[in-house]
Amino acid sequence: MTAQPSLVSDEFRLYRRLVAARIRSDWQYRTSFLLLMVSQSLIIVFELVALLFLIELVPQFGGWSRAQVVFLYAMATLPFSIGDVFISEVELLAYRYIRDGDFDVVLLRPTSALLQILALEFELRRAGKLLTPAIALAWSATNLDVDWTVGRIAALAVAVISGTAIYSGLWVIAGSIPFWAVASREATNAMTYGSQFANQYPLHIYPGWIRAIMGWALPLAFVAYVPAISLADAANPLDLPSWMAFTPPAVAVVIGLIARWVWRTGVAHYQSTGS
Amino acid sequence: MTTEQPTGDRPVITVEGLSKTYIVRTRAEGGRNPLRRQRREVDAVSDVSFTIERGEMVGYIGPNGAGKSTTIKMITGILTPSAGRATVLGLTPTAERRHLARRIGVVFGNRSQLWFDLPLRDSFDLLHHLYRTDRHRHDHNVAEFVDRLDLGPLLDTPVRQLSLGQRMRGEVTAALLHDPALVVLDEPTIGLDVVSKYAVREFLREVNAERGTTVLLTTHDLDDIEQLCPRMMIIDHGRVLLDGPVADFKAEHGTERTVVVDLIEAGDPLEVAATTVVRVEGPRQWLRFDRRATTAAEVIAGVTALAPVRDLAIEEPDIEELIHRLYQERGAGR
Numbered sequence: 001m002t003a004q005p006s007l008v009s010d011e012f013r014l015y016r017r018l019v020a021a022r023i024r025s026d027w028q029y030r031t032s033f034l035l036l037m038v039s040q041s042l043i044i045v046f047e048l049v050a051l052l053f054l055i056e057l058v059p060q061f062g063g064w065s066r067a068q069v070v071f072l073y074a075m076a077t078l079p080f081s082i083g084d085v086f087i088s089e090v091e092l093l094a095y096r097y098i099r100d101g102d103f104d105v106v107l108l109r110p111t112s113a114l115l116q117i118l119a120l121e122f123e124l125r126r127a128g129k130l131l132t133p134a135i136a137l138a139w140s141a142t143n144l145d146v147d148w149t150v151g152r153i154a155a156l157a158v159a160v161i162s163g164t165a166i167y168s169g170l171w172v173i174a175g176s177i178p179f180w181a182v183a184s185r186e187a188t189n190a191m192t193y194g195s196q197f198a199n200q201y202p203l204h205i206y207p208g209w210i211r212a213i214m215g216w217a218l219p220l221a222f223v224a225y226v227p228a229i230s231l232a233d234a235a236n237p238l239d240l241p242s243w244m245a246f247t248p249p250a251v252a253v254v255i256g257l258i259a260r261w262v263w264r265t266g267v268a269h270y271q272s273t274g275s
Numbered sequence: 276m277t278t279e280q281p282t283g284d285r286p287v288i289t290v291e292g293l294s295k296t297y298i299v300r301t302r303a304e305g306g307r308n309p310l311r312r313q314r315r316e317v318d319a320v321s322d323v324s325f326t327i328e329r330g331e332m333v334g335y336i337g338p339n340g341a342g343k344s345t346t347i348k349m350i351t352g353i354l355t356p357s358a359g360r361a362t363v364l365g366l367t368p369t370a371e372r373r374h375l376a377r378r379i380g381v382v383f384g385n386r387s388q389l390w391f392d393l394p395l396r397d398s399f400d401l402l403h404h405l406y407r408t409d410r411h412r413h414d415h416n417v418a419e420f421v422d423r424l425d426l427g428p429l430l431d432t433p434v435r436q437l438s439l440g441q442r443m444r445g446e447v448t449a450a451l452l453h454d455p456a457l458v459v460l461d462e463p464t465i466g467l468d469v470v471s472k473y474a475v476r477e478f479l480r481e482v483n484a485e486r487g488t489t490v491l492l493t494t495h496d497l498d499d500i501e502q503l504c505p506r507m508m509i510i511d512h513g514r515v516l517l518d519g520p521v522a523d524f525k526a527e528h529g530t531e532r533t534v535v536v537d538l539i540e541a542g543d544p545l546e547v548a549a550t551t552v553v554r555v556e557g558p559r560q561w562l563r564f565d566r567r568a569t570t571a572a573e574v575i576a577g578v579t580a581l582a583p584v585r586d587l588a589i590e591e592p593d594i595e596e597l598i599h600r601l602y603q604e605r606g607a608g609r
Contacts, residue, residue, distance in 0.1 A: 010407070017404050025392035028433065104353050105388050109405055110376040271355045271369050273297070 011115060018119030026124065033125070040128045047132040055139070062205040063235040069202070071140035071232045076199040076224035077133035079163030083192075084129055087168040089121035090114065091188050094178030103270065114172070114263060146233050155245075159227035162248035166223050167192075169255035172263055179266030195220055204237045211238075222251040285365060287457050287489040288327040288350060292359030294513075295320040295345050319345040321513040322359065329456075332483050332490040334504035334521075336497070338602070342513040343493040347461050350491075351381055364456055377406060380450030384462030387442070388449055389434045395445050396430040399452060406453040413452060420448040424478055440471025447475055451482060458482070460492040464499055476502050497594045509598060516605050521594070528597045534562045534574050537586040547577035558585075 026033050054070060061069040097103040097117060106113045141148065141156075174191040195218055198206070203215045203225040215221035229236050230245035297317045320342040327333055337343050348354040350361050352368035352375050361368055366375045382388075389398040403413040421427050424444040434442060443463065450458055460479075464472045480503060482488050494500065500507050500521060507524065509517040517524065534550070537559050544552035545560060549569040554561040564574055571589050578584060 014404055017401065021390055021393060021397060021401055024397070025390060028392045101386060104348070104383065105386055107353050107372065108351060108376055108379075108381050108388075110373045110407075111405060268355070268369075271353065272357075 011111070014111060015115055015119045018116065019122045022120060022122045023124050036125050037128070040125045044128050044131050047129075048135065051132060051136055062202045063237060064202055064232075065145075065234075067140045067143035067145075068228070068232045068234045070136055071144060072202060072224050072228045072234075073200045074133050074137035074140055075159065075163065075228050075231075076196065076220075078130070078137060079160055079167050079223055080196045080199075081126075081129040081133050082160075082164045083167035083171055085123070085126045087118065087171045088126070088192070089118045089123065090172055090175030092121050093117060093175050094188075098178050098270070107267075107271075113267060140232075144232050146231070152231065155227070156231055159231065159248055162252040163223035163227075165252035166220070166248070166255050167196075169252070169259035170195075170218065172259040176262045176266040179269050199224055202234075219251060219255075222248040284329075286326045286328050287331070287364060288325070288491070289362045290326070290346075290350070290359070291324050291361075293320060293323045293346065293349060293356050293361055294318065294358040295342075295349060295354060296357045318513050320349070320510075323510070323513070323515050324359075325508060325515065325518055327489060327491060329489055330483065330487045331506060332479075332504050333492070334500035334507040335491060335493045335510065336495075336500060336507060336598070337493075337510035341510045343510060344461055345513075346510070347381075347459055347491075347493060351379060351459055352376070377453065378456050380453070380455035380458040382443075382446050382450045382458070382460040382463050384443070384460075384465040387434070387446065389442070389445055391435045392433055394431045394433055395426065395437070398434065398445070398449060402449055402452055408453050412454070416452050416454070417448075420451065420478075423481065424448060424474060438471075440467045440474075443467055443471060443475060444478075447478060451488070454486075455488065457489045457491070460490070462493055462495065464494060464496050472496075472498075479503060497598070501594060509601065511602050511605065516601060525594065525597070528601065529592050529594075530566050531592055532564055532566050532571060533590040533592075534564070534571060534578065535588045535590060536560050536562070536578050536584050539583045539585055542582060545578055545581050547574055547581070550574055550577070 051070070051073070054073065055066060060066070064072070093103070097106065103113070106116045109116065146152065171192055174188040177187060195214060198210070198214050199220040203211055203221050206214070211221075215225065226240065226244050227248055228234060229240060230242065295318075297319055299315045299317050300313065323342070323346060335343055335346070345354065349356050350363055350368060352363075352372035355369045363375060364378050366378075368375055388402075389395065390401065399413075399417050402408075403410070421430065424447070426441075426444055426448065429437060429441055429445070434445065437445065447460075447463065450460075458479075463475055463479075467475065476499065479490055479492075483490050490503075492499065492504070505520055505522075507517075507519070507521050508515055533553070536545075539558065541558045544555055545562065547562060550562040550564040552560055553563045562574060562578070564571075575587065578587070
């Protein structure tokens with residue numbers, strides 16, 4: 001039994017089993033599980049109302065039509081919400097795993113520590129957060145003045161996947177902070193939830209320094225703004241070159257590699273400090 | 276598939292000059308600036324070397340903060356040594372952590388690797404998938420361990436409802452399901468009732484004897500050592516004070532004996548050659564001697580020559596006392 005190759009499909013199957021175990025565990029506390037579901041649904045209702053206001057009250061926004069603004073909102077929020085469902089669990093690293101020492105137990109198992117944390121802490125109730133951006137996407141897509149050709153739909157899918165990967169990478173990077181400093185969860189949240197808020201509006205409405213930090217350094221512009229310009233055929237006051245529409249997958253790969261490096265360095269640092 | 280063995284006759288664990296230094300930051304004392312912090316290096320483990328052969332059962336003991344857990348974390352790949360090296364089953368622990376994880380079992384007395392809200396059975400099943408063990412072998416092991424540790428009635432109980440002793444039996448099972456060649460236990464009997472303690476010990480003894488599984492355990496409970504481990508290593512302040520058979524330790528350090536005599540009448544401390552009276556309580560006196568200087572028979576003869584005796588007993592120091600004395604002796608020399 002030497003080094004069995006661990007196939008991606010095996011890892012995925014293991015992930016599913018661990019997630020299923022997590023959901024069965026949650027179901028042990030049915031009442032609180034259901035109450036949380038209800039409260040989450042209320043939040044979703046509020047979000048939907050906010051979305052309606054957005055559609056109603058903001059006809060033009062920095063030269064973008066109402067449908068284009070809502071489309072941008074959807075493009076920014078859908079990847080973020082997917083990340084929130086599947087990746088944001090990494091925040092618990094500091095909160096529980098390192099502080100309580102359970103990270104040791106995770107390290108003693110023959111599979112990825114990150115995969116274990118994401119699966120063991122999976123929160124089904126967050127899945128409801130996907131509803132609002134999905135509705136926003138459907139509404140705006142049908143109200144945009146563009147042809148939804150197969151090519152455009154494929155480009156939309158690539159943009160959503162790339163955006164999800166960019167957010168996931170940022171989440172892992174932010175979630176790795178506690179390897180060096182047992183930071184509060186707020187520090188991580190500021191980097192993820194905070195930046196998400198700004199990303200919901202067209203980049204060109206912000207002053208230059210915010211554009212530089214939020215849009216290009218973090219680089220959230222590639223999640224929604226860059227792909228939305230071409231997909232929604234929107235005004236381009238920043239004069240971004242048209243080839244930039246193809247860059248989000250590359251940015252996603254770079255962020256993914258950085259996240260992997262940060263995570264691995266973090267684990268190595270944990271192993272050398274024993275915090 | 277049987278328990279995996281290290282190739283050839285290589286030791287299961289080789290540790291050479293292993294050290295771990297933590298950097299602790301504290302507020303500088305007496306400093307004017309409250310934000311200024313002092314860096315202080317703390318040697319949790321310094322220059323520890325030992326070898327453990329296949330099939331050995333070794334007790335690793337020492338007071339709190341002596342460096343036991345740090346050593347174990349370095350052996351299992353959780354921590355990288357600051358200096359020196361460890362080789363476990365031919366692997367370098369931190370560099371080859373996941374490979375090693377498949378071949379070792381670890382129990383931390385104060386942590387759980389079971390799914391708290393799920394029945395015990397589910398945890399075992401999840402571990403089968405995590406370790407990708409052979410299904411038949413897994414079922415066979417579960418059946419055997421459940422039978423030996425009497426876990427049958429508990430399999431469908433959520434772990435959170437188990438008593439500490441029941442849970443620990445589950446933890447030990449969980450650590451052994453993937454047929455590890457080495458099992459490391461950090462305080463496995465801490466807080467357990469007598470029955471569970473006995474069950475865990477008995478089980479480890481059987482696994483060691485029948486499967487050839489190498490066992491390394493840390494403990495505060497010296498009964499664990501006396502019952503289980505032919506060999507013990509004593510560590511204090513990050514250094515190994517002693518490494519050898521328990522019997523040798525007792526023979527070498529336990530040369531003191533005490534004769535307890537109940538005299539007919541209370542009197543002055545008896546003066547018998549080569550003994551010291553260490554305690555007097557009414558008619559009862561405690562006479563300590565070194566068995567290399569005299570014999571119990573001579574001491575008893577000496578006592579009966581001085582005063583009439585109602586009853587007597589000979590006491591050996593227990594291992595706990597011997598170790599306590601060892602800490603004091605070595606501690607004084609540092």
